[in-house]
Amino acid sequence: MNIDVASTQSLKQSEMGQGATRAVAEFAVNLTYEDLPPEVISDAKRCILDSLGCGVFGAQTPWTQSVRRVVESLGQSQKSSAWGQKVKADPLGIAFINGTSAQGFELDDCHDQSMSHYGAGVVPALLACAEAFGPFSGKDLILATVVGFELGTRIGNTVSPHAFHRGFHPCGLTSTFASAATVGKMLNLDVEQFVSALGLAGSQAAGLMASQFGAMAKRFHSGKASQNGIIAALCAREGLTGVRDVLEAPYGGFCSTYADKYDLSWATNKLGEEFEIRKNGFKQYSSLASSQTTVDALRAIRADHGIRGEDVESVLVRTTNMVYVHCGWPYEPKETITAQMNLPYTGAVTLLEGTAFIDQYTDDKLRDPKIIDLANRFKVVVDPELDAGGPHEMRAVRVTVTMKSGQEYHQEQTYRSGHWRNPISDADLSAKFKNLAGRVLKEDAVESINAMVQGLETAAEPAPELGHMLQDVKA
Known part of the structure; x- marks a missing residue:
């Protein structure tokens, strides 16, 4: 991807600790499907498929059902589909449910350097909004996924591992940015709106690591991140402004607040040349x-x-x-x-x-x-x-x-199986999806979802059909 003069200037400013927020926003707004290398498109589809399998399996866990009951009690409009259960609600409620289930049994993807799991923040928001606000093509979904992963991982890299060592759960922090970026791209926000969406995401970033020792709270951090990202993007579209220098603000900014040490260059270094989604990995075990x-x-x-x-x-x-x-x-x-x-x-x-x-x-x-x-x-x-x-x-x-x-x-x-330097094959990832989804969904639905995601770039409007198949549960 070629970055224009204004973006190049923003990148130079960000190297001095200025303008990182605007630089990544400009990148996101200007990125097109045609800019994506074939391997990045393939990675996006792998991320979507893996998240769907994890989310379908996690649908019946006690923590996901707790969230589901809350969403249903609110009587929301039924525009989007929960995965692995016959529940519909508005995009905010469905992203909350599906984000919780996708991270619900420690099976979801992992971007090692930023110490976060972006599939559970990005994909629930992606499909919930695609059903509710469509039509969106398969290419639209792939592009929005790449944008979400790229901004989430890069922002995560700036504060990793220091935010974690301060006790913050990265999924609750940086997946909020990832979701906002995904939805912001789907909504065609302009640069100013996108900057505000990131600023509003930063104001909602949250998650405490103490939940790992014995609380269901960790399970819903990604669900809240997915939901909060949608709120950020929608509010930015309607004119609500966020902190415009949310990444680099020296007082009260995201990095300065959450990390003792941070490096803004991770947000912009080789932006548009190297894609962080290429460094996303997948789990073979049900543990952190x-x-x-x-x-x-x-x-x-x-x-x-x-x-x-x-x-x-x-x-x-x-x-x-x-x-x-x-x-x-x-x-x-x-x-x-x-x-x-x-x-x-x-x-x-x-x-x-x-x-x-x-x-x-x-x-x-x-x-x-x-x-x-x-x-x-x-x-x-x-x-x-x-x-x-x-x-x-x-x-x-x-x-x-x-x-x-x-x-x-x-x-x-040195590298766990599934790490990008020790990757698992497409066949193994597909087998993982079928194993997880096949425990909940009918066999025909599992095969159809797998096939649709594998050929997602050719689909005219896949979200409604995926939503239907993701609810084709066994009797």
């Missing part, structure tokens, strides 16, 4: 991304040496400070989220059962004495060498498994 390098390492040891979890004496995980803080704490059974966000539990169940997917986080296992006993024999420590790695290596681990016989096994894992 920070524990998944350990899962890969333990599965490799299990496969290579034929060990049994019952014969393990102890496990030492050397890793980065980010992983240590995020999930290295001692396991104490509380709620499902507690186990999914905890490395010792996730590692223990992997050693005992061979993986850490949906069936490893059922209620009966959260307090299983065998799992708890092994989890208590995990030790997670910071390895200074690993901690000195770059932003893409922030989840690297060196794992040592000591058997009751005294035998030791070692495994290093």
Whole structure:
């Protein structure tokens, strides 16, 4: 994509800490479908498909049903479709429901550097608004998805990992920008309106990391982000102004408020030349991304040496400070989220059962004495060498498994399976979608959704049909 003179000047200003907000807004407004490289189009479709699978599966979880009951109690107009359940509501309510379900079982995508999961913020807003405010073509949806991921990830990069270390949940913060950017692109906002949409998104960014230790609250952060982004874009279209320098404002701006240290250059560096959606990854396990390098390492040891979890004496995980803080704490059974966000539990169940997917986080296992006993024999420590790695290596681990016989096994894992530097194939991602969606939807609907998303760029108006198929639940 070629950026015009005004945009180039904004980029130069942003390098000095000025104009980053306007620079990304100008980029978003000027980007066209024809600017998108084929691999970026493919990545957008992968992000949409994965989010739909995660959202359909998460529809019947208690936390999603709590949100659904709230939305239905408000008596909203029925313009958009909830996924995996026969519920309709207005776009705000549906984005709230679907965003909650898409991030509802720790299966959703992950952009590692910004430490956030943008599919659950972007795709629910995208399809809710496409149904309600259409018609929108498949190309329109792809373009809006790319814009949302690009601005969300870049804004997330500016404050990562410092906002996380202050205790803020990145999904609640930066997915709000991603949703606003997605909807702003769909609504054809001009530059001034887009700047305000980002400013209004920043005023709504929220989410507390303490929810990871035992609360359903983490589940709805992406739902609120998706909903709040729609509010930001719609209000900007109607003339409500937001903080116009929301990213770079030295007092009360997004970066200066949420992070002790931040780097605005991440927002604009090679903007329009390199797309951050190319660095988005996908999960193969039902746990937070920070524990998944350990899962890969333990599965490799299990496969290579034929060990049994019952014969393990102890496990030492050397890793980065980010992983240590995020999930290295001692396991104490509380709620499902507690186990999914905890490395010792996730590692223990992997050693005992061979993986850490949906069936490893059922209620009966959260307090299983065998799992708890092994989890208590995990030790997670910071390895200074690993901690000195770059932003893409922030989840690297060196794992040592000591058997009751005294035998030791070692495994290093720098990039989790599904990371953009250790990617999963289109076939595997499609299989994941069919596995998740197939637990809720009829087989014909699963196949049709998969086919439609795979060929999304050829669809004239896919959202209403997708909305119908996403509600074709099993009896």
